[in-house]
Amino acid sequence: MSGFWRAFRKNRLALIGGVVVLVLIVVAVLAPMLSPWNPYRPDVKKILSTPSSHHPLGTDQLGRDVLSRMLHGARVSLAVGFVSVGIAALIGVVLGAAAGYRGGSVDATVMRLVDLMLVFPSFFLLLAVLAFLRPTIWTIMAVIGATSWMRVARLLRAEFLSLKEREFVLWSHAIGASGFRIVWRHILPNAMAPVLVAMTLGIPAAILTESGLSFLGLGVQPPYASWGNILNEGKDAIEVGWWLSFYPGLAILVTVLSYNLLGEGIRDALDPRLRQAVGRGR
């Protein structure tokens, strides 16, 4: 662990990313206290007012304060990022562990399922599912999680394939440990490093997906604010209110960039060899 910290500390960009991520988490948690205005209260006298000392980031078409809405939007991003990645990790770990440990037909089935899921352009699949479900923040999290577990499953399977032949595992077989115990207590803890890295890099991907869906109007529904749906309103106002599009997008960019820098920093510090395995794809 101390070796990890020593390596991580040398990576200045990753440190900056980590600090920004921490600040974002604090901001999201404290959003109701930090917001200067009520993010849901319209004010007809202040429709689309330019950024000023009263409204540092201006107001939207209904006269609501953009800064306050963005602070509340940070909570959506944070929640969607963590929960959907948690769901993806859960599915990926269960399927990946089963495939790697059992091998044979279980392995073949799981890996074909992974191939299959990867054939679907994810946005089309997400939209198709959302056509049948009502888009709420919960369905969005579930759907993003259910369509992004493949990388974790692949990584964990690969780890299991090599770990299950190692001596400490063979010994626990010899002393009669149950299959579940071997997987849970002996193999899984040793296989988690790449999964944790993939999860860190999965959070920004989930945030991008959620904001994309909300931008289309098929994600988090008004009046609730998310960076994506503020941008959706901004799209209709590009000729009169640049601030409505500019700031939420910048927030997404900074957030995603910070998580990516942090994730790559963790990966390089944990094990530089992972660079190959846990690359990033879109």
Added chain:
Amino acid sequence: MTLYAIRRLLVAIPLLIGITFISFIVIHLAPGGPVDQIGGDLGPRSTAQMQKLMREQWGLDKPLHVQYGLWLSRIVRLDFGRSFAPDGRPVLHKIAERLPVTLLLNIIELLIIVAVAIPIGVASATRQYSLFDKFTTMFVFVGFATPDFWFALLLMMLFGVQLGWLPISGLRSPNWEYLSFWRQQWDFLGHLVLPIAVATFGGLAGLSRYMRQAMLEVVRQDYIQSARAKGLAEAVVIRKHALRNALLPIVTILALSLPGLIGGSVIVEWTFGIPGMGQLMVQAVFQRDYPLVMGNLVIVATLTLVANLIADVSYGVIDPRIRLAGRRAR
């Protein structure tokens, strides 16, 4: 070679069936079934009629395995049913008129990405840690993190609204019919600039990074050392010995990035009002036009599968090790 191609084709068949199966599951995700789902949103006017249509089209009153059999047998015949929209046209026709636009955009994007990203990747790998390399690394990170819809809005505001240089919506100007032939082509090209710029941005970042990585690995190999040792010019070493080998994995990367690229069409087409499959998909979802949604999903996934297949086979063509290794293993 033919054998290799046939083997890849055989692997694709279960995937094709899998696509129809996943899509079938999607239909049944709705709580209480898709028919109930329709009721709430659309009002009593069309509800009863649509529910009847859906029961007929998808055989929803039959047992699940029968339903799947029906669904499969209709897809095999390319029968995706009729759209719920008032025009009630066959789904296949609606998709067919949108498909060329999306294909055209994606092919142009792919060509630009390859043409620009490979030189960038090679240049930054051969000058590792130079100013150029640092700059492209930064560009890659920012490119990965930039939401494409935001980038689209920024470009629209700058080039469309502020400068007024480029059109920001659709593929043709309102006065298109009155323009001369060459003016029409020029107008069409102008409409393509911004959407293509947005769509290529993210892919450019990804591919140039992979290219740099692949190149860095290849130049460490012994055969590059020996090429240098026998006194070849550095340019020849890079172009003939290194680049050709570094390009091999890129074919796979390109194939893997296809679903992302095609998925990206949704946002680009919706934002710029381009009448392609992505826009059709979003419209269909908003109107809860289920047959159209399902048709879109199955066709897009099948196209991606076909594209992957082509990439697989061409990988076998350019790298004999691949097709020979597969034969020995079996």
